[in-house]
Amino acid sequence: MPRRFITVLRRRFPAFEQLWQRFPDNVFVIRCESDGRFVVEAINPTLAAVIGRPSEAVAGLPLGEVVPAEYLALVEGRYRACADSGEPMTYEESGGPAGAEPRIWQTLMVPAQGRSGKVDYILGISRDITALRKAEAYLRDANAALERRVAERTAELECANARLTELATRDGLTGLYNRRHLFELATREFRRVVRTGQPLAVLMLDLDHFKDINDRFGHAAGDQVLRALSHVFQTALRQTDLIGRYGGEEFLVLLPDTDAREAEHIADRLRESCATVEHRWNHQTFQCTLSIGIAHYDAERDDGLDTLLQRADHALLRAKAAGRNCLVIGG
Ligand SMILES: Nc1nc2c(ncn2[C@@H]2O[C@H](COP(=O)(O)OP(=O)(O)OP(=O)(O)O)[C@@H](O)[C@H]2O)c(=O)[nH]1
Numbered sequence: 001m002p003r004r005f006i007t008v009l010r011r012r013f014p015a016f017e018q019l020w021q022r023f024p025d026n027v028f029v030i031r032c033e034s035d036g037r038f039v040v041e042a043i044n045p046t047l048a049a050v051i052g053r054p055s056e057a058v059a060g061l062p063l064g065e066v067v068p069a070e071y072l073a074l075v076e077g078r079y080r081a082c083a084d085s086g087e088p089m090t091y092e093e094s095g096g097p098a099g100a101e102p103r104i105w106q107t108l109m110v111p112a113q114g115r116s117g118k119v120d121y122i123l124g125i126s127r128d129i130t131a132l133r134k135a136e137a138y139l140r141d142a143n144a145a146l147e148r149r150v151a152e153r154t155a156e157l158e159c160a161n162a163r164l165t166e167l168a169t170r171d172g173l174t175g176l177y178n179r180r181h182l183f184e185l186a187t188r189e190f191r192r193v194v195r196t197g198q199p200l201a202v203l204m205l206d207l208d209h210f211k212d213i214n215d216r217f218g219h220a221a222g223d224q225v226l227r228a229l230s231h232v233f234q235t236a237l238r239q240t241d242l243i244g245r246y247g248g249e250e251f252l253v254l255l256p257d258t259d260a261r262e263a264e265h266i267a268d269r270l271r272e273s274c275a276t277v278e279h280r281w282n283h284q285t286f287q288c289t290l291s292i293g294i295a296h297y298d299a300e301r302d303d304g305l306d307t308l309l310q311r312a313d314h315a316l317l318r319a320k321a322a323g324r325n326c327l328v329i330g331g
Helices: 002-012 014-022 045-051 069-085 130-169 179-196 210-217 219-236 260-276 305-321
Strands: 026-032 038-043 089-095 103-113 119-128 200-207 242-245 250-256 279-281 284-286 290-296 327-329
Touching: 002 014, 026 045, 026 069, 038 045, 069 089, 069 103, 069 119, 103 130, 179 200, 179 242, 179 250, 179 305, 200 219, 200 260, 200 305, 210 219, 210 284, 219 242, 219 250, 219 260, 219 279, 250 260, 260 290, 260 327, 290 305, 305 327
Parallel strands: 290 327
Antiparallel strands: 026 038, 026 119, 089 103, 103 119, 200 250, 200 290, 242 250, 279 284
């Protein structure tokens, strides 16, 4: 029998008595009476301190005289379930005296069967896990806050990276690809057509008498024209075409998979749309025309991107010499 057993243990083994006196969790032994009632057989000093009564004063009392009335039905229900099932049970509960901070308890109950097989005693250990649960909740919150912060920082970094890529690849004034990045893309495109043998047209665009615009209206007006025309060019081209700012008022366009007739047609569309844009500056309006040199990839002649660009450049010079606002196809 547990009481006898515990009493014997405590008397016979000083080490067990030490353990019983010092054990930091609550230990209790409940006797199950044959009429279904429960009696407190023994509680250790830790549990005695929690309920505020000496162990000796509680031993032998019916459960109803030890457990506060508001918890009695709940506690009895648990003991009954353990006794009826004959199986160990664990549960968690919160409670405590009114006005005090509620505590959370984790309890393990083990039924002890007598010779008849009936459960005579329930041995229990109950641990105050309030601090543990609080620490877990704190860690959960801290973790969630950290995850939120990491997500925010990742979004900020992605934004900054996108901005850096933008700065590294785009021309600050027009928003078109800058010369360096355009060369990278053009080189890639050139390698592709060398491999596939597909057509590739190159247009070298140069605004006519742009210096006059700067001289007449000022540099800021010139900048406005460059921005406006860049937008016009970009909208006139297909998604697959590449356009970038090649120099001051010079632009390079690559037209992949475009035959000679189509390239000429696109070039003329660019030339015309440029010429028809009306620019306004200080209550004055003016137009700006465009000369274009065209070159087509020729596997026999173009062993590198340079020669193809050179041929487009020569064609552009001829367009200028021919009076501007026109296009010339390079030989
Ligand atoms: N406003 C402005 N002007 C620029 C920019 N880059 C280059 N330019 C100007 O573009 C002008 C180019 O002049 P030129 O090379 O003589 O050519 P052009 O006057 O267009 O004459 P043609 O090309 O022969 O028709 C110069 O006045 C440059 O200062 C820029 O970013 N903004």
